[in-house]
Amino acid sequence: MYRQQVRGVTHTFSSLVEVMAKATPSRSGDELAGCAAESDRERAAAQWVLADIPLTDFLDHPVVPYEEDEVTRLIIDTHDAAAFQPVSHLTVGGFRDWLLATAARDDGDAQLSALAPGLTPEMVAAVSKVMRNQDLIAVSRAVTHTSAFRTTIGLPGRLSTRLQPNHPTDDPGGVAAAVLDGLLLGCGDAVIGVNPAGDDPRRTADLLRLLDEIRERYRIPTQSCVLTHVTTTLDLIAEGAPVDLVFQSIAGTEAANRSFGVSLSLLAEAHDAGRSLRRGTVGDNVMYFETGQGSALSAGAHLGTGGRPVDQQTLEARTYAVARAFEPLLVNTVVGFIGPEYLYDAKQIIRAGLEDRFCGALLGLPMGVDVCYTNHAVADQDDMDVLLTLLAAAGCAFVITVPGADDVMLGYQSLAFHDVLYARRLLGLRPAPEFERWLRDLELADDRGRVLPTALDTSPLRELVSGL
Known part of the structure; x- marks a missing residue:
């Protein structure tokens, strides 16, 4: 259970899946699925909660059950713990700051490329939800994969x-x-x-x-x-x-x-x-x-x-x-x-x-x-x-x-x-x-x-x- 107060109103989220959905910038598909935030205030509360969640939580709590889904098993079974180590101590918000700082360095490309095997899709989806468009562009430009x-x-x-x-x-x-x-x-x-x-x-x-x-x-x-x-x-x-x-x-x-x-x-x-x-x-x-x-x-x-x-x-x-x-x-x-x-x-x-x-x-x-x-x-x-x-x-x-x-x-x-x-x-x-x-x-x-x-x-x- 996650809670966040915004302007005197307490917002409650029952699971990591719900936090992720409510923190997502507005889109019609999530409204169709019934998982979108009901207001901008609820979305901001979810993003605030998401920013404080440790990256390791995405390894411990898959958004789709491991036992029921071969994609989840692929994600967990191929995760590279050694590649993950440089950011393993971070929260989602801390990861955003690390990405922007790394992208601005001359050796940022090498560090971001080396990190890839240590990241799960849920981690990168989560951090994208607390980033502005210019943040997404700045980090994307710094990464090279051929x-x-x-x-x-x-x-x-x-x-x-x-x-x-x-x-x-x-x-x-x-x-x-x-x-x-x-x-x-x-x-x-x-x-x-x-x-x-x-x-x-x-x-x-x-x-x-x-x-x-x-x-x-x-x-x-x-x-x-x-x-x-x-x-x-x-x-x-x-x-x-x-x-x-x-x-x-x-x-x-x-x-x-x-x-x-x-x-x-x-x-x-x-x-x-x-x-x-x-x-x-x-x-x-x-x-x-x-x-x-x-x-x-x-x-x-x-x-x-x-x-x-x-x-x-x-x-x-x-x-x-x-x-x-x-x-x-x-x-x-x-x-x-x-x-x-x-x-x-x-x-x-x-x-x-x-x-x-x-x-x-x-x-x-x-x-x-x-x-x-x-x-x-x-x-x-x-x-x-x-x-x-x-x-x-x-x-x-x-x-x-x-x-x-x-x-x-x-x-x-x-x-x-x-x-x-x-x-x-x-x-x-x-x-x-x-x-x-x-x-x-x-x-x-x-x-x-x-x-x-x-x-x-x-x-x-x-x-x-x-x-x-």
Whole structure:
């Protein structure tokens, strides 16, 4: 039992799960789950209580029971006590102060990176709840974690992109045209990744072959992916399809992952199968995971200890423990994609995007974000400009880009290819080094990695669509 008095009113919280939920900045998903603070005063009281809770309490009192959940068992069983030692004496509030002080030091990156195996998702979710947006940005920017396949993701001073050439009917010409558009604007260094319009394995195989043919024909140093279910990818690997990355949506509880049709053992099998192909050139990180606040709630798989609902941001952070167990190349939150039932407006979407970047980075991931919203959310493209700028300042590893910022297959709004040119130019960021060299070799970019406005006039890529 936890109590805190604010302006003469005593607020009582029955458990750590309730404190975490009530301390969370306002969002519609927690209101839908019935676990949100009922007033700003109650939220402030919960944050005050949370700031005084020792970090060790999160090891002693899991928010989802150890006996009932394989994600919790993964978190507890893989916790690195030696890495945790530098902060093991701290409370949540003390940890916030330590993070900000460490991020400001010249050797802060090394210390924060070394700490990652000693942190649990609940610890980083808790500290994020007592931090302002600028705190999240400052600490996120100080953390570096890299991954590699044919390009290196997450290096300081770099902002990579997923080129998302979706098409309503998976038409090869339409997909190729979108790929051309993105490449000419310097996008695609994280992955060229297609969401298939259907779940036909033959169509998925055709898309894999199309992307691989484009990559090989133009010697593009990147990786391709068709975002189908992991079991379909396993079958395609067995058939000899050109699989670079193994994709799967994941969540922060065993029950939510079960709703996706996956388990930790299945992900381990897929990870081993992907690595066995040895298709990488500069690294062997083969997994690509997508996440999003609200996924566990949408599956009715969000209950924790004592049957109480766990707030969606804490469950999202637990998803990153699943991801880091498989050393992924890419992890991104589709921050506004699930809809306003979970993140109602731009303020909530922006806050969630910064939280997800922060929590993923502290837990050791080269964390990316799909800067996006659905058309029935209270948000617009100006709000996405703000979030993109903040995430780029926070050292976000990669973002997702689509033609014209409008995904014509999934029916939601993301970033356009030229939006990333803005962020790179504004903050002096560059593509992944391997991809940047390729752009220069084709005279698509200058020696500072900036895309040239006349690139289409001379580029051999202009024949891409007709050649296919």
